[in-house]
Amino acid sequence: MPAPTPALAAPVRGPRDPGVGAAGVHRTTTRRRTTIVLGMVVALALVVVASMLLGSNRIGVDRVLAGLMHTGSSTDDAIVWGSRIPRTAIGAAVGAALGIAGLLMQGHTRNPLADPGLFGVSAGAGLAVVIGVYVFGITNTGVTVWFALAGAVVASVVVFSVTIAGSGTASPVPLALAGAAVSALLGALTSFLVLTDRDSLDAYRLWVVGSLSGRQIDVLQAVWPFLVAGLVLAVLNVRSLDALGLGADLAKGLGENVLVARLVGLGGITLLAAGATAAAGPIGFVGLTVPHVARALVGTGHRWALPASALLGAALVLLADVIGRLVGGFAEVEVGIVLAVIGGPVFVAVARRRSLVSL
Structure with a gap:
């Protein structure tokens, strides 16, 4: 008589089970990304403190705190409220805006x-500033x-209009070509004006280098609506940008309206870049390098890369500004120059490393 067949044991869901494993990996990845973003917040806070404490005028922590509470001398108030607070707030806003704009720009193109x-x-x-003078x-x-705000917005609208009129859609390659053509034309007009008028040349020379020096809080009051609107559009564009990363055809298959998604993203880029450029002049390398570093740290998903780019951009601009204050003495080195020195080697590294270049 054959032996009875033993009852089949119930399946045991161990750590190697695909479902549990995927969930565990997702939780681990989320915790790692959260830790990295929190570390960026701490780093930005430290750079903000350094920006408030360090500069060509060496004042102690007690005097800075007294100036913040309006209990110090008039000199402390003038340094803290007339210089340190405005340039710290503007630098953080400009850096965050350029970081996000660069992320969107690289994602869409x-x-x-x-x-x-x-x-x-x-x-x-730049042309609008020269015309104003x-x-x-x-x-x-x-x-x-x-x-500067008006000129930046008008130039971007012209680029979008030329692209859509020519191809019927905001495609990446026509956008790049139209942007290069419009930039060359506007640059030629700017050069003509500054070479025929000394006052325009002086004003343009001080603006084009990119600086936080001499900016008062009214500059931030002028550009913050543009920056906030650009940030809102960027957040709304995150999901669509992830879908577009799979290709336009596949994005359409997933239900994305590609034209609307591109227009929302390009609108965010315009408002963020225009506000940042108007506030501090053309500051290079932030929008180019920060998104690559952000993606290397938190991955290619834009839901995490966007806040990482904002935090890294703000910290980088403020750090460059602090370095410029310290190395230049009373004759500060402008933040645009410091970032060019730092960004040059980083640009070469980005161009050479395929792991960062691939999108």
């Missing part, structure tokens, strides 16, 4: 070496920022 200035933002803002004789920073 699928070009790892794309920069927000590719849309003609810097060229348009040449035609209206305006040299005040608080008024110049409005000309």
Whole structure:
């Protein structure tokens, strides 16, 4: 008589089970990314403290705190409220805006070496600043920022209009070509004006280098609506940008309206880049390098890469500004120059490393 067949044991879901394993990996990845982002927040906080404490005028922590609470001397108040707070707030806002704009730009164009200035933002803002000086004789920073904003927005709209009129859609390659053409045209007009008028040349020379020095809080008050609107569009564009990363055809298959997604993203890039450029001048390498570092740290998903790019961009601009204050003594080195020195080697590294270049 054959032996009875033993009852089959119930399946045991161990750690190697695919479902449990995937969930565990997801939780581990989420914790790692959260830790990295929190570390970036701490790093940004430390750089903000350094920006408030360090500069060409050496003042102690007690005097900075007294100046913040309006209980110090008039000199402390002038340094803290007239210089340290405005340039720290503007630097953080500009860095975050450029970091996010660069991330969106590289995602939409699928070009790892794309920069927000590719849309003609810097060229348009520069021409508008020169026109403000040449035609209206305006040299005040608080008024110049409005000309820069208008010029940056108009240049971006022209690039988008030329692209859509030519191809019927906001495709990456026509965008890059139209941006390069418009930037070259606006740059030629700017060169013509500054070479025929000394006042325009002086104003443009001080603006084009990219600086936080001499900016007051009214500059941030002028650009913050543009930066906030650009941030909202960037957040709304995150899901679509992840889908577009799979290819336009597959994104359409997933239900994405590619034209609307591109217009929302390009609108965010325009507002962020225009506001940042108007506030501090054309600051390079932030929008180019920060997104690569952010993706290397938290992955290619834009839900995590966006806050990482914002935090890294803000910290990088403030750090460069602090370095410029310290190495230049009373004659500070502008933040645009410091970032060019730092960004040059990083640009070469990004171009050579395929692991960072691939999108």
